[in-house]
Amino acid sequence: MTQDVISGGQSIxxxxxxxxxxxxxxxxxxxxxxGKVADYIPALAEVKSDYCALTxxxxxxxxxxVGDATATFSIQSISKIFGxxxxxxxxxxxxxxxxxxxxxxxxxxxxxxxxxxRGIPRNPMINAGAILVSDVLVSHYSASKSAVLSMVRGLCxxxxxxxxxxxxxxxxxxxxxxxxxxxxxxxxGNIESDVEEVLDHYFWxxxxxxxxxxxxxxxxxxxxxxxxxxxxxxxxxxxxAQRINALLSTSGMYDQSGQFAFTVGLPAKSGVxxxxxxxxxxxxxxxxxxxxxxxxxxxxxxxxxxxxLANQLGLSVY
Ligand code: DON
Numbered sequence: 001m002t003q004d005v006i007s008g009g010q011s012i013x014x015x016x017x018x019x020x021x022x023x024x025x026x027x028x029x030x031x032x033x034x035g036k037v038a039d040y041i042p043a044l045a046e047v048k049s050d051y052c053a054l055t056x057x058x059x060x061x062x063x064x065x066v067g068d069a070t071a072t073f074s075i076q077s078i079s080k081i082f083g084x085x086x087x088x089x090x091x092x093x094x095x096x097x098x099x100x101x102x103x104x105x106x107x108x109x110x111x112x113x114x115x116x117x118r119g120i121p122r123n124p125m126i127n128a129g130a131i132l133v134s135d136v137l138v139s140h141y142s143a144s145k146s147a148v149l150s151m152v153r154g155l156c157x158x159x160x161x162x163x164x165x166x167x168x169x170x171x172x173x174x175x176x177x178x179x180x181x182x183x184x185x186x187x188x189g190n191i192e193s194d195v196e197e198v199l200d201h202y203f204w205x206x207x208x209x210x211x212x213x214x215x216x217x218x219x220x221x222x223x224x225x226x227x228x229x230x231x232x233x234x235x236x237x238x239x240x241a242q243r244i245n246a247l248l249s250t251s252g253m254y255d256q257s258g259q260f261a262f263t264v265g266l267p268a269k270s271g272v273x274x275x276x277x278x279x280x281x282x283x284x285x286x287x288x289x290x291x292x293x294x295x296x297x298x299x300x301x302x303x304x305x306x307x308x309l310a311n312q313l314g315l316s317v318y
Contacts, residue, residue: 022066035292035300038272043170057216058284072209076271079205080130087136108254119188125251128181134202138193155218168207212287256296265316276302
């Protein structure tokens, strides 16, 4: 038995027994063995590679999970969405004078394009763009970390969400490439605050730890025109939710965004902790976690799980 749900003008066949489907998909994903746990941040290299979780949170409030869905992990680049939300609210359209909205086609930590384009990052989802966003937050909030943390706790309705200080420190100690991006932008006049303070905010934000259930709940507003389905609060305007989803569609999976759009067809964001969130407009959020990464820095099993689920339920927005 399936139930028809209208998403983005298309019909989704939501199965009655979603849990059984998720279980099958997770078991299939466990046969994927071609990834490698991130080791360029030493604290991330210590995470066990066999964690695996899949959660679907639908707009009617149901949260269905399989695997390690309540275990918390370093969300890394998924945090770029949280930072961007606050920066968009604070800066409105002037933000787009300092960061573009174009796919980069380059690895997430690439430096070359930033030099050619005179310190203006291609988009807020690559590292340079998220560091620029961190500068906006540090420059415009008296306590930028508290602003992010209280927003995140409210979105997932869990007051104990926190930052893993070991991951934060570990990345600070091995963040030379991100420091290079930040100083290059500073040299072009596109960073206002002290670079070390900006980098500290960026690394801190990447070290937020959450579960797939937390993530799926947090981003439900993006599937619901900016409104949190649980609280009824308008988190962003409908227009900003559309814009964030557009950026996730074109840039959220880095230089694999085109392939993700082609094979899955959902706005999505990954992190090198192995998490991925995918937004299904008017339906809900899928969150997956498995630490081993493919060569683009995206979770190999997470990609397989989301692709499989999206294809079976007909979730593509295209
Ligand atoms: O800046 C870094 O390298 C990490 N803190 C975040 C990178 C990341 O998650 C890229 N994701 N796939």
